[in-house]
Amino acid sequence: MSELEHRARQALSCLDLTLLTDGTTPADVEQLCARARSRFGDVAAVCTWPRFVAQARKALPTSIKVAAVADFPDGAPDVARALVDIEQIAQAGGDEVDLVLPYRELLAGRRSEVTEFLGELRFATRPLTLKVIIESGELGSTEHIAEATRIALAAGADFVKTSTGKTRVSATPEAARTMLAEIKASGMPHAGFKASGGIRTVADAALYLGLAEATLGSITPARMRLGASSLLDDIEAMLGGTAPAAPQHGY
Numbered sequence: 001m002s003e004l005e006h007r008a009r010q011a012l013s014c015l016d017l018t019l020l021t022d023g024t025t026p027a028d029v030e031q032l033c034a035r036a037r038s039r040f041g042d043v044a045a046v047c048t049w050p051r052f053v054a055q056a057r058k059a060l061p062t063s064i065k066v067a068a069v070a071d072f073p074d075g076a077p078d079v080a081r082a083l084v085d086i087e088q089i090a091q092a093g094g095d096e097v098d099l100v101l102p103y104r105e106l107l108a109g110r111r112s113e114v115t116e117f118l119g120e121l122r123f124a125t126r127p128l129t130l131k132v133i134i135e136s137g138e139l140g141s142t143e144h145i146a147e148a149t150r151i152a153l154a155a156g157a158d159f160v161k162t163s164t165g166k167t168r169v170s171a172t173p174e175a176a177r178t179m180l181a182e183i184k185a186s187g188m189p190h191a192g193f194k195a196s197g198g199i200r201t202v203a204d205a206a207l208y209l210g211l212a213e214a215t216l217g218s219i220t221p222a223r224m225r226l227g228a229s230s231l232l233d234d235i236e237a238m239l240g241g242t243a244p245a246a247p248q249h250g251y
Contacts, residue, residue, distance in 0.1 A: 009041070011206075017036050019047070019048045020229075022086075033060050040236060042063060043064060046060065050089050052094070053089050067131070073164040076102065082117075086125055097125045106147065114157070118152060122157070130156065137175070146182050150182055161196055165239075169191070171195040176212075180216065196228070
């Protein structure tokens, strides 16, 4: 097995297969759930809007988690709105919540508001898995990315996630390195990392898998996720022997 084939299998097992287009329909979600059960194995989770959680949960085995977004995509400092999303996800049988951190508040220096927001919503999401999206591309600097990661972890996030995929800059290796370093420094043995936005090929995924492996150790869905909508196409092409040779990234 080649290195990229190995990474393709890792990527499949850690994939949050995502559908977050504005015009998503029940038929789209039906197709999403069918694709989640690839002929090469199942993805880790599907991720969609709260209103589709019940449909996805009914269509999938419990081994595939159902995630949905909250306070998405703008990350407004609106606890009431986020609570509506979280309640809908939980009541519909969802397993995971991908919550947007109020990153504009952090950029404005209102750290305490961000901390209080996440603390209240961490309480509301239990016992579901909480992934906090810091929107690293909008935070920009290494210092802000590190601070957002620390705040999310201190609030009890199970995963810290790079991006919504709705901004000009999504996941980057530089942001990933900073976030992973903070996760490792936290000493929290179960905290995980999710890269999301712009990850379309196995070569893209391999970069983030390699960074996570070098920092956190062995790769499992419990500590590493990849949020993507089109990555599965390249994984299946790679494992099916129809993908063109791709350059491997260094990290």
